[in-house]
Amino acid sequence: MKMADYLKDRFTEHLIYGISWVLVLIFMAAFRISFQATVIISLLLLLAVIIADAWGYFRKKSYYDKLRYCLDELDKKYLLSEMVENPDFLDGRIFYETMQETNKSMCEHIAEYRRENKEFQEYIELWVHEIKLPVASLQLMCHNDGNAKYAEQLKRIDDYIENVLYYARSGNAEKDYIIKPVSLKRTFADIAVKNREELQERNIALRTENLDVNIMTDGKWLSFILGQLMGNSMKYKASEISVTADNLPDRIVLYFRDNGIGIPEHDMPYIFDKSFTGENGRTHKKSTGMGLYIVKKLCDKLGHGVSAQSVQGEFTEIVITFGKNDIHNVR
Amino acid sequence: MKKIMIIEDEKALRDELSVLLKNAGYEPIAVTNYDNVSEQMKNVNADLILLDINLPNVNGETLLQDFRKQSGTPVIMLTSRITEIDEVLSMSYGADDYITKPYNPTILLLRISAVLKRSEKVGTMQKYNDVEFSTVKGSLIRNGSEQILTKNEMIIFQLLLDRRGEIVTRDDLMTALWDNDEFVNDNALSVNISRLRGKLAELRLPKAIETRKKQGYVLK
Numbered sequence: 001m002k003m004a005d006y007l008k009d010r011f012t013e014h015l016i017y018g019i020s021w022v023l024v025l026i027f028m029a030a031f032r033i034s035f036q037a038t039v040i041i042s043l044l045l046l047l048a049v050i051i052a053d054a055w056g057y058f059r060k061k062s063y064y065d066k067l068r069y070c071l072d073e074l075d076k077k078y079l080l081s082e083m084v085e086n087p088d089f090l091d092g093r094i095f096y097e098t099m100q101e102t103n104k105s106m107c108e109h110i111a112e113y114r115r116e117n118k119e120f121q122e123y124i125e126l127w128v129h130e131i132k133l134p135v136a137s138l139q140l141m142c143h144n145d146g147n148a149k150y151a152e153q154l155k156r157i158d159d160y161i162e163n164v165l166y167y168a169r170s171g172n173a174e175k176d177y178i179i180k181p182v183s184l185k186r187t188f189a190d191i192a193v194k195n196r197e198e199l200q201e202r203n204i205a206l207r208t209e210n211l212d213v214n215i216m217t218d219g220k221w222l223s224f225i226l227g228q229l230m231g232n233s234m235k236y237k238a239s240e241i242s243v244t245a246d247n248l249p250d251r252i253v254l255y256f257r258d259n260g261i262g263i264p265e266h267d268m269p270y271i272f273d274k275s276f277t278g279e280n281g282r283t284h285k286k287s288t289g290m291g292l293y294i295v296k297k298l299c300d301k302l303g304h305g306v307s308a309q310s311v312q313g314e315f316t317e318i319v320i321t322f323g324k325n326d327i328h329n330v331r
Numbered sequence: 332m333k334k335i336m337i338i339e340d341e342k343a344l345r346d347e348l349s350v351l352l353k354n355a356g357y358e359p360i361a362v363t364n365y366d367n368v369s370e371q372m373k374n375v376n377a378d379l380i381l382l383d384i385n386l387p388n389v390n391g392e393t394l395l396q397d398f399r400k401q402s403g404t405p406v407i408m409l410t411s412r413i414t415e416i417d418e419v420l421s422m423s424y425g426a427d428d429y430i431t432k433p434y435n436p437t438i439l440l441l442r443i444s445a446v447l448k449r450s451e452k453v454g455t456m457q458k459y460n461d462v463e464f465s466t467v468k469g470s471l472i473r474n475g476s477e478q479i480l481t482k483n484e485m486i487i488f489q490l491l492l493d494r495r496g497e498i499v500t501r502d503d504l505m506t507a508l509w510d511n512d513e514f515v516n517d518n519a520l521s522v523n524i525s526r527l528r529g530k531l532a533e534l535r536l537p538k539a540i541e542t543r544k545k546q547g548y549v550l551k
Contacts, residue, residue, distance in 0.1 A: 133343075154433070165413065177414070194435065203516075208512065219415050
C-alpha cells in the first residue's frame with residue numbers, strides 16, 4: 001500500500017477538511033482574529049490532519065501488506081482467510097468477517113461436490129463390480145459352448161468397462177491403490193494372454209527383453225496401463241511390439257515400442273491431453289482421446305514418469321519411468 | 332477325480348463354472364445354500380475351493396480367514412473387485428491364488444492345476460507310461476535314453492500330460508505358452524509340436540500325440 005494511493009483514496013475527506021478550513025478562515029477574518037492566531041490555528045489543524053493520516057495509513061499498511069504477502073506466498077490462495085488475523089479497524093473487521101463467511105460457504109459448497117463426486121465414484125466401482133458378473137458368465141458360456149465369435153465382442157465390452165473404472169479412479173483424490181513390488185514379466189504376460197486372439201489375428205509379434213524385474217507400483221493399475229498401450233499399438237497398425245526394461249541404479253525405465261503408423265510431430269505435445277484424438281484419431285477408427293490421458297493421470301498419481309517419442313510412419317515409443325524408492329512422489 | 336468346491340452366489344456364473352470344471356475332468360460341487368457356508372467348507376472335504384469375495388450375508392475374506400485356522404485345502408479367490416488391496420488382503424489371509432472376473436477360462440484351469448500340483452507337492456519327476464518326465468532336467472527318459480526338451484516343448488508336454496486322454500485345443504496350448512512368456516505364433520506352435528513328436532519317436536513312441544482334426548491334440 002502506497003501513501004499516494006492512500007491519500008488519493010481519502011480525497012473526499014481532505015476536500016471537506018480544505019473547505020472547512022477555508023470556512024474557518026472566513027469566520028476568523030469576520031471576527032477579526034489576528035493573523036498570527038490564524039496561522040497557528042491553521043498549522044495546528046494541518047498537524048492534526050497529518051498525524052491522523054499517518055496513523056491511519058500505517059495502521060492499515062501493516063495489515064494489508066501482511067495480507068498481500070500471505071496471498072503471494074500461499075500455494076492455495078483460498079486458504080488466505082485462515083492466515084490473516086482480525087484487524088482492529090472497523091472496515092477491515094467487516095471485510096474480514098465477510099471473507100470468513102464466504103469462505104465457509106465455499107468450503108461447504110465444495111464439500112458437497114466432493115461428496116457427490118465420491119458417491120458417484122463409489123457407484124461406478126459398484127456398477128463395474130456388478131456388470132463384471134454377467135460378462136464373466138457370458139465369457140464362460142462362450143467357452144463352454146465353443147463359440148469364439150462372441151468372445152471378441154465381450155472382450156471389447158470388458159475393455160470399455162475397465163476404461164470407465166480407471167477414469168473414475170484416476171480423478172479420485174483418495175488413495176485407493178497400494179505400491180508394492182510387482183513382477184513386470186508376470187503383468188505383461190497376463191496382458192499378452194488377454195489380448196492374444198487379437199494380436200494373433202493381426203499377426204503382431206511380441207518381443208520382450210529384460211522384463212524379469214520387480215517394480216514398485218500398483219499391479220492392477222500397471223496392467224491397465226500396459227493394456228491401454230497394447231490396445232493403441234494394435235489399433236494403429238503395428239506388426240511388432242517390443243517391450244524392454246532398463247534397470248538403472250535409481251530407477252527402472254520401461255520402453256513400450258511399436259512399429260505402427262506413428263504420431264505426426266504437430267500432435268505430439270497433446271497426446272496426453274484429455275479428449276485429444278489428433279490426426280490419427282480422425283483418419284483411423286474409433287479414438288476417444290481418453291486412453292493416454294488416463295494413463296498419464298494414473299502415472300502421475302503413482303509417481304511414475306511417462307513420455308513419448310514417435311516418428312510418423314516408423315514407430316511410437318512410450319517410456320515409463322518407475323522410481324526404485326520414490327514413495328514420496330506418490331500423490 | 333479331484334473335487335472342486337464352487338462358492339459363488341451368481342447362479343449363471345456358478346452353473347457355467349460347473350460345466351467348465353466338469354469338461355476339464357474335475358468333479359464340481361456347487362454351494363447353493365449360503366446360510367452355513369463355513370460348515371460346508373469344512374465338511375465337503377474338497378481338493379480345492381473357488382471362493383467369491385462378495386457373498387450374501389458373509390464376506391469371502393472372513394470365510395477364508397476362518398477356514399484357514401483349521402484347513403490347508405487350497406483356495407482360489409474369484410472376484411470382480413479389481414483392486415490390489417483386496418488381492419493383498421486375500422493372499423495374506425491364506426488364499427493360494429486370486430483371479431479377477433471375467434477370467435480367461437483356460438487361464439483359470441491352468442491356475443487350478445498349478446495350485447493343485449503345488450498342494451499335492453507333485454515332485455519334479457512325473458510319469459507318462461514308462462517315460463520319466465523330469466521338469467528339473469527338462470527331459471524325457473525311457474529305458475535309459477534321454478531326450479532334452481526345450482521350454483516350449485515342456486510346456487506343451489506338461490499340459491497334454493495334465494489332461495491326458497482328453498482333447499487339448501491349439502488355443503489352450505497357445506494360452507499356456509503365452510502365460511509362460513512364450514509369445515509364439517501359430518506356425519511356431521506347429522513346429523514345436525512336430526519337434527516334440529520327433530523326440531517322442533526317438534523314444535519309440537511315435538504315436539503318443541494324436542491329432543484330432545479341427546479340435547486339437549490328445550496324449551494317449
